[in-house]
Amino acid sequence: DSVINRIAAGEIIQRPSSALKELLENSLDAGSTSIKITVKDGGMKLLQIQDNGCGIRKEDLPVLAQRFTTSKISSFEDLQSLQTYGFRGEALASISYVSNLSVITKTKADECAWKATYEDGVLISKDGSPAAPKPCAGNDGTTIMAENLFYNTPARLSALRSSSEEYSRILDVVTKYAVHNPRVSFSCKKAGSPTPELSTPSASSVKDAIGITYGQTIAKALLHVQIPLPEEAPHAESMDVDEEKRWSADIYCTNPNYQAKKLVLLLFINHRLVESTRIRKAVEAVYVGILPKGMSPFIYVSLQIDPHAVDVNVHPTKREVHFLDEEIIIQRVSDAIHDALIDENE
Numbered sequence: 001d002s003v004i005n006r007i008a009a010g011e012i013i014q015r016p017s018s019a020l021k022e023l024l025e026n027s028l029d030a031g032s033t034s035i036k037i038t039v040k041d042g043g044m045k046l047l048q049i050q051d052n053g054c055g056i057r058k059e060d061l062p063v064l065a066q067r068f069t070t071s072k073i074s075s076f077e078d079l080q081s082l083q084t085y086g087f088r089g090e091a092l093a094s095i096s097y098v099s100n101l102s103v104i105t106k107t108k109a110d111e112c113a114w115k116a117t118y119e120d121g122v123l124i125s126k127d128g129s130p131a132a133p134k135p136c137a138g139n140d141g142t143t144i145m146a147e148n149l150f151y152n153t154p155a156r157l158s159a160l161r162s163s164s165e166e167y168s169r170i171l172d173v174v175t176k177y178a179v180h181n182p183r184v185s186f187s188c189k190k191a192g193s194p195t196p197e198l199s200t201p202s203a204s205s206v207k208d209a210i211g212i213t214y215g216q217t218i219a220k221a222l223l224h225v226q227i228p229l230p231e232e233a234p235h236a237e238s239m240d241v242d243e244e245k246r247w248s249a250d251i252y253c254t255n256p257n258y259q260a261k262k263l264v265l266l267l268f269i270n271h272r273l274v275e276s277t278r279i280r281k282a283v284e285a286v287y288v289g290i291l292p293k294g295m296s297p298f299i300y301v302s303l304q305i306d307p308h309a310v311d312v313n314v315h316p317t318k319r320e321v322h323f324l325d326e327e328i329i330i331q332r333v334s335d336a337i338h339d340a341l342i343d344e345n346e
């Protein structure tokens with residue numbers, strides 16, 4: 001049974017950076033304004049994420065790492081219109097199946113912090129006492145530690161790259177979330193290292209955050225393109241509002257003065273970092289004939305799509321995302337970038 005759970009967990013958590021992505025999204029969901037990440041051995045020895053969010057109530061700790069424990073769905077209607085990142089309550093459970101997971105957390109209402117340790121989805125005790133959260137010192141917020149990732153799934157472990165490559169994947173994920181959440185300050189460092197490899201102060205805009213993380217050369221070349229929601233129909237009842245799906249886009253793309261060897265695309269759908277080969281190809285194609293051959297832009301796209309239109313049947317950790325009206329949306333996004341580049345050239 002636990003072998004099957006372990007294999008299933010390995011499908012969800014494929015490498016340290018995918019575990020970190022889930023933990024980051026939880027910290028953001030918890031309303032954190034500061035998120036500090038510490039990594040040992042590319043995340044294989046330790047992934048630690050400390051936030052100053054709402055914390056977890058002590059009474060919720062015993063079931064925290066059980067599958068389908070989530071505070072984010074309270075009704076079937078919610079399930080159909082998922083606004084937050086996570087929706088299945090599977091991330092912490094999965095991490096507990098493939099690592100040594102512990103949590104220190106404190107809500108504002110708590111007098112002290114509580115520590116809990118998990119194995120295979122259940123709260124465990126490390127000293128022979130009955131398994132229960134233990135009181136400890138700690139600030140408001142939550143610290144999650146995942147140690148010895150994949151210690152019990154050798155196949156997963158051997159599929160990983162070097163710890164420096166796994167660490168750069170982690171940095172990449174944190175950097176992208178830092179751009180998308182400019183008001184949150186992020187830091188990411190290797191354990192024992194005096195200075196973090198990434199440290200972002202809270203910035204006032206996505207553009208500023210791009211400057212801080214990817215550099216001022218890129219930030220200076222950015223064009224801001226927005227596709228607003230369709231106008232609110234004054235007599236919505238009398239019209240077939242379903243015809244026009246509700247979506248909007250916020251885009252930053254570099255002007256033709258900026259050229260790089262490789263495309264950098266940050267794509268967020270409903271605040272979740274995702275991959276879409278179709279969007280990647282479409283936005284890169286806009287620059288063909290505008291940039292010299294072989295040169296690519298930097299592009300940030302944040303799509304807000306009616307949650308009903310995002311395919312929730314695709315597992316949240318599948319990198320490729322699909323949604324209704326994909327073709328129309330991709331076309332409009334490409335056209336908007338194209339128009340902005342043409343305006344810029346005039």
Ligand code: ADP
Binds near residue numbers: 087
């Ligand atoms: P999901 O995010 O899909 O709800 P997870 O397994 O990722 O499932 O997390 C389970 C639950 O644990 C969340 O619904 C949330 O209530 C709580 N949780 C996890 N991480 C944090 C955190 N950093 N701060 C506050 N609550 C958290």
Ligand code: MG
Binds near residue numbers: 022025026085086087
């Ligand atoms: Mg989650």
